[in-house]
Amino acid sequence: MHMTTAPHLLNEDRPDFEHVLDEALRIVLGPDDSRSAELPLNGEQLRTLALSAADRISSRAEEEYDAYRRLRTQARQDVRDAARTRESRAFSYGALGVADGAGSGAGLFAVLAVLTPLLAGAAALIFLLIGYAMGAVHPQPAIAQPLRTAGWFFAAVAAAAVLLGAIGLLLTALRDGSTALHDAPDGLPPEVHAAREAWQQALLERGLLPFLDDALRDPATAAAAAPAPAPAAPRMPRLGYSRPDFSSPHDAASPRTAPRYSSPDFTSPDFGGPDHTPE
Structure with a gap:
């Protein structure tokens, strides 16, 4: 319930x-x-x-x-601020670097983690394209095979760099997640x-x-x-006018009661006249 x-x-x-x-x-x-x-x-x-x-x-x-509620809100805000600070510091290290040795090492690692897959992948693509293009020529140039070998080497380097970068991101997420605030009781400060x-x-x-x-x-x-159930929605209020009563002019002039009809009193010349005399 x-x-x-x-x-x-x-x-x-x-x-x-x-x-x-x-x-x-x-x-x-x-x-x-x-x-x-x-x-x-x-x-x-x-x-x-x-x-x-x-x-x-x-x-x-x-x-x-x-x-x-105040303490919980403040703790969550502190966690968000710390996460933003770490992201800002990592970005500044990777983009600009710092003068001290630790900062330079972190910045160099960040730069290498980004550039290595890109450069190695580009080199692998160029060498493989040239090597296999030369392999289609008869007779095949002697440099074609070394170019293909170099291309596959750089492809392996790019794949390894991508894998290491993914592992680094996973470890960073796990480390940051361990300090984050969760709704479970054990995750609260x-x-x-x-x-x-x-x-x-x-x-x-x-x-x-x-x-x-x-x-x-x-x-x-x-x-x-106990609280009463919520009242039903109010009905639409009745407007201040009513349906007009339309009628024809004939209806307005005629009486409301139905007219009475009687049969006419027909008489012949032989009956009922004033000059009639019996024989």
């Missing part, structure tokens, strides 16, 4: 929070969850409550956490590692254990205090 978003904690510190939470649950529930049967909440319920209140719990160890342990101890004693004890004493209150 992953921890819900806690604004005080960085993403890289959330696994530490869950690790301390597991330790607190072992203390509260006993070894192998031996006390789970007699408690109102089981381990999974307690874990869910603690994760949902991670920001409130972590704020109880805020001072130790801020100190840990002593002062950062001590600050990390102090934060985790404060988080356990002042944050998680009191929270779990309160949750066991009053589960209903602990559940009610």
Whole structure:
């Protein structure tokens, strides 16, 4: 289970929070969850409550956490500065060289490490092309074979220089990596590692254990205090106009009620007239 978003904690510190939470649950529930049967909440319920209140719990160890973050940030910055300094020094030695013997040796080695593969490769290409071009001529000149031999020699020198350069880069990377700061506990400087342990101890004693004890004493209150789910996105507001009611002129002039129809009273000349007299 992953921890819900806690604004005080960085993403890289959330696994530490869950690790301390597991330790607190072992203390509260006993070894192998031996006390789970007699408690109102089981381990999974307690874990869910603690994760949902991670920001409130972590704020109880805020001072130790801020100190840990400051030291860790400073240590990482020191490592980056040292790496940039080494790269700048190596570049200055290789490009310009220095007056003292050690600096001159380092600069000469850097220059040779760069130029040797290039020069040897170019010489190998020239000698091989000329040697094999002469080998196509009949009769073959006597110098063709020595040129080919020299070309393969310089090709071997170029390959060996490239291999040695790769080994040197690998050794340099391993040496620099051994002094770099890693996220693993063993890779932290002593002062950062001590600050990390102090934060985790404060988080356990002042944050998680009191929270779990309160949750066991009053589960209903602990559940009610958990952050509510995020509200749904608001609906679009109703605009201040309505659909117009279109009607034809005939509809506007005519009454709403349906007209009544009656059949006409037809009469013949023999019936119903005023001048009709019976025979």
